[in-house]
Amino acid sequence: MRFNIRITVSLKEGMLDPEARAIQGALKNLGFETTALSTSRLFHISLEALDREQAETLGLQMCERLLANPIIHRYSVEVLQ
């Protein structure tokens, strides 16, 4: 059965995020004041699995093996259908 999952990968709280600071600075130069800015990556994945549980487990394994660095990232998996 085909499932669509959505994986979100973000930096853990407290990790320095120079890219986000650069974006915040560039927005400021354009006249946009922001009080906080952080970024995440989203992965939309379609895969075959027996049930929702297996789809979620596969997503978590993908994070652990490739998509995230567990030292610096937090990640979550949502099974959409």
Next chain:
Amino acid sequence: MRFNIRITVSLKEGMLDPEARAIQGALKNLGFETTALSTSRLFHISLEALDREQAETLGLQMCERLLANPIIHRYSVEVLQ
């Protein structure tokens, strides 16, 4: 008043996404078969605005001016609070 907005930036349908293909290939090499994979960027932004409408408008302007390339990206802004 402070608002939190979430901006999602993705490639438009039909745009080539070599990064997504590379990730899909790497997952396959690790034994994870996927039938589709695409990526998006999320920006979590806190800003001052008079009301929700202004917060959304500011988010859209940020996309147009900096965060997205309207030729190749689609983007959406959600006002969270």
